[in-house]
Amino acid sequence: MYKKEMEISSSTAFPTIGIVLLGGISDQNRRIPMHDSAGIAYSDEKQSVRTVTSLYISDIREGYFNGNKITPNNSYRSPFRIIEKYESQIFEKLGIVQKNRFICFRSENHGILSGSSDSGAAALGKCIHSILGNDLNLEDFENDLRSVSESVGRSFYGGLTVTETDRKMAVTRTVADWNIFKDFTILGCPFPEPRKPSDTIHENIVKSNLYEERVKTAKDRVRKLESLIKDGKLDEIFEIAQEDTEDYHRMIESVGVKIINRDMRNFIEDIKASQKEFWSSYIVTGGTNVFVVCHNRNLEKVMDIAVGNAMKPLKLKISPGAKSMDNP
Numbered sequence: 581m582y583k584k585e586m587e588i589s590s591s592t593a594f595p596t597i598g599i600v601l602l603g604g605i606s607d608q609n610r611r612i613p614m615h616d617s618a619g620i621a622y623s624d625e626k627q628s629v630r631t632v633t634s635l636y637i638s639d640i641r642e643g644y645f646n647g648n649k650i651t652p653n654n655s656y657r658s659p660f661r662i663i664e665k666y667e668s669q670i671f672e673k674l675g676i677v678q679k680n681r682f683i684c685f686r687s688e689n690h691g692i693l694s695g696s697s698d699s700g701a702a703a704l705g706k707c708i709h710s711i712l713g714n715d716l717n718l719e720d721f722e723n724d725l726r727s728v729s730e731s732v733g734r735s736f737y738g739g740l741t742v743t744e745t746d747r748k749m750a751v752t753r754t755v756a757d758w759n760i761f762k763d764f765t766i767l768g769c770p771f772p773e774p775r776k777p778s779d780t781i782h783e784n785i786v787k788s789n790l791y792e793e794r795v796k797t798a799k800d801r802v803r804k805l806e807s808l809i810k811d812g813k814l815d816e817i818f819e820i821a822q823e824d825t826e827d828y829h830r831m832i833e834s835v836g837v838k839i840i841n842r843d844m845r846n847f848i849e850d851i852k853a854s855q856k857e858f859w860s861s862y863i864v865t866g867g868t869n870v871f872v873v874c875h876n877r878n879l880e881k882v883m884d885i886a887v888g889n890a891m892k893p894l895k896l897k898i899s900p901g902a903k904s905m906d907n908p
């Protein structure tokens with residue numbers, strides 16, 4: 581039976597941070613990564629930092645994003661494109677006559693520092709997956725969701741994931757479950773300056789003469805991560821992440837994209853000085869945030885450095901993949 585504005589699925593997904601950072605995509609529509617990368621899904625302890633998305637049926641095509649109505653259009657990164665592709669299949673699966681009815685969406689981001697496009701794409705994907713299940717080829721589906729976010733797989737699958745690409749298609753798999761990282765906390769430190777869109781990075785990084793070298797380094801680092809997991813060397817994963825952050829930002833700065841501002845740099849220098857006393861690692865992705873990974877036992881020490889730099893940090897944990905609220 582069809583009821584007006586009937587909700588058909590609801591999902592939650594967590595934002596992500598790169599471990600081997602991604603820079604460079606095939607084009608703005610398909611957003612296929614130009615090189616291998618790795619990342620983690622994150623949230624706070626209560627998993628309240630997240631995207632929540634629901635799909636419902638209505639007699640007009642509409643969508644709401646953080647409470648604001650968005651118009652259906654075919655512009656790039658539009659959730660409507662994905663919904664339209666799977667709409668008939670969904671109606672058929674639900675046994676509802678499609679005529680003059682549309683699948684609409686409502687999506688809310690909660691407390692996300694960066695990586696919202698990943699959780700946005702993954703939550704939408706999980707809504708569709710919870711209805712279509714095994715009718716979907718997950719590799720093809722990930723590549724459809726990629727039109728909203730190039731690193732959607734990180735959020736869809738959760739934990740520590742790697743994404744491998746042949747520049748025609750990219751496939752993500754979890755290489756370490758989220759709960760093996762329980763001894764680590766990530767202190768997310770946001771800085772007030774607004775972020776640049778990730779496309780600014782993607783468009784410019786490929787102009788570097790050293791880009792093809794970067795492609796090789798990223799692939800080697802992704803391979804290394806997998807062997808570190810096998811050997812249980814979890815600290816070293818985040819040491820690679822810091823090394824990768826440093827290479828990445830050096831490279832994007834060389835092509836005119838500066839993310840790490842003076843205040844962020846001062847804070848990073850304080851963190852690096854403290855690394856002589858106790859273990860930590862830092863990561864900066866495309867947003868104006870510094871993520872400091874530490875052992876739980878040293879959290880207060882990192883917190884003191886952050887508060888000393890006038891930060892209002894958020895305690896974060898590595899998180900699982902996207903979850904359906906209908907059939908968890």
Ligand code: ADP
Pocket residue numbers: 631657659687688689693694695696697698699700701728776777778779866867
């Ligand atoms: P971020 O690091 O937050 O992913 P980006 O610049 O890569 O930053 O992506 C921002 C874009 O992600 C937004 O302009 C929007 O197109 C998309 N996005 C963010 N949240 C959602 C959501 N909940 N559902 C769908 N798309 C989203």
Ligand code: 3S4
Pocket residue numbers: 596597598599600601602603617619694695696730731777778781865866867
């Ligand atoms: C620039 O798709 P962000 C980057 O690997 C894009 O996390 C990822 O980060 C780098 O814009 C990365 O999502 O913060």
